[in-house]
Amino acid sequence: MPAGAVIVAAGTGSRMGRPKQFLPLRGRPMLDWTLETFLGMAEFERLVVVLAPETLREHGDRLRSERVRVVEGGLTRMGSVRNGLSALGPEIDLVAVHDGARPLVSREVALACLKAAAETGAALPGVPVKDTLKEVRSPQLWVHATPERSAYWLAQTPQCYRRSVLEGALEKFSDDKDATDESQLVERAGHRVRVVPSTYENIKVTTPEDLAVAGAFLDSRWGAARRESRTGFGFDIHRLVEGRPLWLAGLRLAHPKGLLGHSDGDVVLHAACDAVLGASGLGEIGQMFPPEDPTIKGIESRRIVARVLENIASKNLELLHLDITLVAEEPKLKPQYAALIESLQSLWRLSAGRVNLKAKSHEGLGEIGRGEAIACYAVATVAFP
Numbered sequence: 001m002p003a004g005a006v007i008v009a010a011g012t013g014s015r016m017g018r019p020k021q022f023l024p025l026r027g028r029p030m031l032d033w034t035l036e037t038f039l040g041m042a043e044f045e046r047l048v049v050v051l052a053p054e055t056l057r058e059h060g061d062r063l064r065s066e067r068v069r070v071v072e073g074g075l076t077r078m079g080s081v082r083n084g085l086s087a088l089g090p091e092i093d094l095v096a097v098h099d100g101a102r103p104l105v106s107r108e109v110a111l112a113c114l115k116a117a118a119e120t121g122a123a124l125p126g127v128p129v130k131d132t133l134k135e136v137r138s139p140q141l142w143v144h145a146t147p148e149r150s151a152y153w154l155a156q157t158p159q160c161y162r163r164s165v166l167e168g169a170l171e172k173f174s175d176d177k178d179a180t181d182e183s184q185l186v187e188r189a190g191h192r193v194r195v196v197p198s199t200y201e202n203i204k205v206t207t208p209e210d211l212a213v214a215g216a217f218l219d220s221r222w223g224a225a226r227r228e229s230r231t232g233f234g235f236d237i238h239r240l241v242e243g244r245p246l247w248l249a250g251l252r253l254a255h256p257k258g259l260l261g262h263s264d265g266d267v268v269l270h271a272a273c274d275a276v277l278g279a280s281g282l283g284e285i286g287q288m289f290p291p292e293d294p295t296i297k298g299i300e301s302r303r304i305v306a307r308v309l310e311n312i313a314s315k316n317l318e319l320l321h322l323d324i325t326l327v328a329e330e331p332k333l334k335p336q337y338a339a340l341i342e343s344l345q346s347l348w349r350l351s352a353g354r355v356n357l358k359a360k361s362h363e364g365l366g367e368i369g370r371g372e373a374i375a376c377y378a379v380a381t382v383a384f385p
């Protein structure tokens, strides 16, 4: 049976101040996580995202693709579902209806519901209620009764239906403006609905604290690799002169010349600092240590590195990786690779494999080629919370 999904994201965010489906969740709009999960299931031939007019204008083009149609929502949830269904195409006869604000839906749950709906006509994911339920009817909040908890399940999405079952129920109760899920209409139309055991992870993000919970679930599912990361670039060049010690990557190297500068002239650390500050959106090294500041005269560049690390830590940022290209005619640096990399790992508190170093000559060209200067390029990757 060809299957399609309608992802309903037409809410206006009355409880979150703005459309919740587009609130950032680990660096991406929440809806993008939801859509990605469905795009990863080839079983769904066609996906329709239903948006409110404002968000459709802003995000419609970005979300559309060969498999994804984007349509405008109706005045009620059921109106939106109806619009989504009509955009699915006539070949689709098995339909999943999913809340755009459930970004943690798993493949396993979605496919189990789809399979159950193919067999029975209607199935929804659910979890048993954990807390004791109280029935409260009075405005003074007196407890009216304590229902038998074991009989109650929380309904989630994607709710899956044979298309004829869902369309029949929507048509029959087309004047129902208050239905909060499709299943209640299908039930009222006399069709049995099967519950498929789901997970408590598949939450609906409704209030601000739900976003924090969803973020924590995403972290545990994907690990730190799925956090937002940003890239920064840094460059530095210093003159190579007689009578100065040569400091590179925090190491003092034996060489008759050294780098000229207000500090120790360590081009590697300076380029790396600028790359890290760039990725972190914190400007540049010159703003943190103005060259005219007398206290930086002769400052060890390792102290600049420590300050940069403190700065990014105070913003909850984490340096993930440094890639460094040194350009020097002399000294020959390849024999020193291991020591230089170890020094960088230690200064930047990076574990093994998180520093890459390359050294190039300048083929005898220009100032660097004549051995009058050493330059360095650096690229840093920083993870955002």
Ligand code: MG
Binding pocket: 236, 237, 238, 261, 265, 266, 267, 270
């Ligand atoms: Mg410098």
